[in-house]
Each structure stands twice: as structure tokens, then as C-alpha cells.
Amino acid sequence: MAEKIYFDHINEMTDSYFLEYSPPVGSIPFASLTVTYVSNVADEKVATDLKKLAGKWIARYPVPVMASAFNRHGDLIDLENVRPISHLTAILDEGKPRYRWELLEDEEFPEELKSPEYLIKIYSDLNYRTQSEVSAQAQENLKPIQTAKRLLIVWSVVVPVAIVLLEFFSPVWLSVIALVYSFWKAYQQWLKMTGRKKKSDRELEREKDSSLKEHHHYHCKLNPDGFLRLKVENFQKVEENQIQKKYDSISTRK
Secondary structure: OOOOEEEOOEEEEOOOEEEEEEOOOOOOOOEEEEEEEOOOOOHHHHHHHHHHHHHHHHHHOOOOEEEEEEOOOOOEOOOOOOOOOOOEEEEEEOOEEEEEOOOOOHHHOOHHHHOHHHHHHHOOOOOEEEHHHHHHHHHHHHHHHHHHHHHHHHHHHHHHHHHHHHHHHOOHHHHHHHHHHHHHHHHHHHHHHOOOOOOOHHHHHHHHHHHHHHHHHHHHHHOHHHHHHHHHHHHHHHHHHHHHHHHHHHHHHO
């Protein structure tokens, strides 16, 4: 089996949307075109844009392309009130674009699109990485996580064992120091409980956060439906902000 290759994606933008063109990967016999609108737009306009853009990209790269549109919340724009389905597939028929509002079977795509060598010729202006290069990079990215895991094991297992051994073999003077430290900690706790010790700014901030969380939790239990709506709105807001950031990042690269 031929090694998979991963081409760089292409990003472009206008005042109302940004798009991402993704060449085929592995056994997927078509390119992907996603158009994300950052403002409200009519469904008919979306359908017209998808056809225009699919024609543009299949002319640039003679590879079938499936185009889909998303709103500023990251949700797929439903076009079934103006088209048969929400996805447009553009293919080449005798060298001319043919647009089909339907999902195609794999047999309807040219077999050569599964060949990495063929795709490299088509996308000669794009950089790409092989599957082995991607795997090597993934292993490199895992190294910090593996290091953190080893440190956690040391802290959770080795350190407690070392403390037990130290306690068992420690001299008398070390036990005295530990006892004095325990009395000092108890004294500090007594000062806090009796209000004789002023709390630090950090402790006050922690108590404030805890009180707010308990307050919010109480009201969420009183109105679970309202909490669910708020949670959905928050998720949508986060997605909207991420989409806007991506739009702005494409803008700065122009």
C-alpha cells in the first residue's frame, strides 16, 4: 500500500467568508472545500457561492471537490430548502466542470486520484509531508508528555517510598524537627480558625472564587433548563470567537 501524503491546505478570505481548500488524503478520492461565513447570508447566496468556488478550484486543480458551507458558529449551513442536499460535488466531465448536489459513490471518481505520485504532479506548487514524517513529528510532540508522566510517577511513587524509608532510618534529631514542624502547622491553623491571622490576598481570592462557584451551582440547580441554554450559548460564543480569530489570522497573512 502506498504511503499517505498530506498536502498543505490553502486559505483565502473575502469580507463575508473565509475558505479552506484541502487536497485528497489516502483513499479519499476528492478534495474538500469548506466555506465559513462570518456574517449572516441567505441560503440561495450560499448555494451560488459554493458552485462558483467549486468551479474555480477544480479549474485550478483538476481534482473532484466537495464543497460545504458553515456559519459563524461552526454549524453546517442547511441548504435543503433550496438544493437537494447541503453539499456540492464538482467533477470533470470531458474536461468541463459538472456540478452535482448529491453524494457520489467511490466508483464515480477517477482511480488515479488514489495515487500519491499522481497527486504530487497535480499539486506541484504545494508542500506535503509523508505519513512517516507525520508519525515522527507526532512522536516528537509526545516527548514532553512522556517526561511529565515520568515525573508524576516519581512524585506519586518514589517520593512517598523515600519518605517512609527516611522516617524508618532517620535519627532522633530529624524526628524532633518533624514534630516541631507539625506543632507549628497546627498553631497556624488555630490562628486561622480563631481569626487571629490575617488571610493573604491569594487566600481571599480563592475563597471568593469558591463562593461564586457555589452561588452559580445553586442557581444552576434551581433552573437546569436555563443553565443548559447558557451552556449552549457559551459553546457557540467560543466557536464564534475561534472562527473570528482564524478569519483575522488569514487577513493578516494577505
